[in-house]
Amino acid sequence: xxxxxxxxxxxxxxxxxxxxxxxxxxxxxxxxxxxxxxxxxxxxxxxxxxxxxxxxxxxxxxxxxxxxxxxxxxxxxxxxxxxxxxxxxxxxxxxxxxxxxxxxxxxxxxxxxxxxxxxxxxxxxxxxxxxxxxxxxxxxxxxxxxxxxxxxxxxxxxxxxxxxxxxxxxxxxxxxxxxxxxxxxxxxxxxxxxxxxxxxxxxxxxxxxxxxxxxxxxxxxxxxxxxxxxxxxxxxxxxxxxxxxxxxxxxxxxxxxxxxxxxxxxxx
Numbered sequence: 001x002x003x004x005x006x007x008x009x010x011x012x013x014x015x016x017x018x019x020x021x022x023x024x025x026x027x028x029x030x031x032x033x034x035x036x037x038x039x040x041x042x043x044x045x046x047x048x049x050x051x052x053x054x055x056x057x058x059x060x061x062x063x064x065x066x067x068x069x070x071x072x073x074x075x076x077x078x079x080x081x082x083x084x085x086x087x088x089x090x091x092x093x094x095x096x097x098x099x100x101x102x103x104x105x106x107x108x109x110x111x112x113x114x115x116x117x118x119x120x121x122x123x124x125x126x127x128x129x130x131x132x133x134x135x136x137x138x139x140x141x142x143x144x145x146x147x148x149x150x151x152x153x154x155x156x157x158x159x160x161x162x163x164x165x166x167x168x169x170x171x172x173x174x175x176x177x178x179x180x181x182x183x184x185x186x187x188x189x190x191x192x193x194x195x196x197x198x199x200x201x202x203x204x205x206x207x208x209x210x211x212x213x214x215x216x217x218x219x220x221x222x223x224x225x226x227x228x229x230x231x232x233x234x235x236x237x238x239x240x241x242x243x244x245x246x247x248x249x250x251x252x253x254x255x256x257x258x259x260x261x262x263x264x265x266x267x268x
């Protein structure tokens with residue numbers, strides 16, 4: 001394991017469990033100090049587990065700093081940025097993972113939830129990229145990974161808010177990748193399909209079958225592949241690759257009239 005300078009950190013948002021925690025694990029293995037952020041108190045326990053893992057791996061000098069912060073607020077990006085400046089943390093890697101998932105009719109959501117998902121998926125990650133990206137550009141080195149989604153290609157009912165916000169993040173990431181590449185800053189869009197996080201409330205045997213077929217991946221697999229794409233300078237990676245690329249292509253071919261029929265029949 002190669003250790004980074006003590007003041008060099010990687011930030012992972014939404015890191016208390018699931019995909020975010022897996023990204024934190026992988027970055028720790030790569031020798032980064034961590035600032036892990038979540039809106040739930042379980043972030044403290046997550047930090048403890050990560051520290052214990054680092055100690056078992058012989059990395060006694062790596063730091064894991066937990067920060068409980070609600071990133072769904074308009075001022076949260078600036079607050080997080082100022083926290084790192086106050087604690088003299090040089091951020092080399094930014095992983096924008098925090099978010100919420102659902103499939104629901106747009107007008108059936110509350111105003112509060114609609115504001116939350118738009119802040120989490122668009123405003124906060126964009127502003128974090130803006131703030132930390134300027135420092136990275138000045139240093140001529142940095143890595144930004146935005147966790148988007150294959151639903152960014154699915155303009156369909158019940159996914160309007162979720163897929164729409166992820167579409168913004170995906171398009172934003174592509175533009176930033178092009179703008180910052182010449183400055184030595186790598187920006188990558190990681191677009192997962194189904195991930196085994198218990199989020200979808202499906203039966204265990206279906207999850208197992210999905211993983212065998214390559215339709216569902218573990219958070220650890222997603223994190224490894226996503227970071228590999230980031231450090232190789234790729235603009236985008238879809239995980240799992242083949243199945244979801246085919247599915248997205250098929251969905252793009254479905255005419256709106258057929259989607260309306262599916263809606264009337266109550267299939268989705």
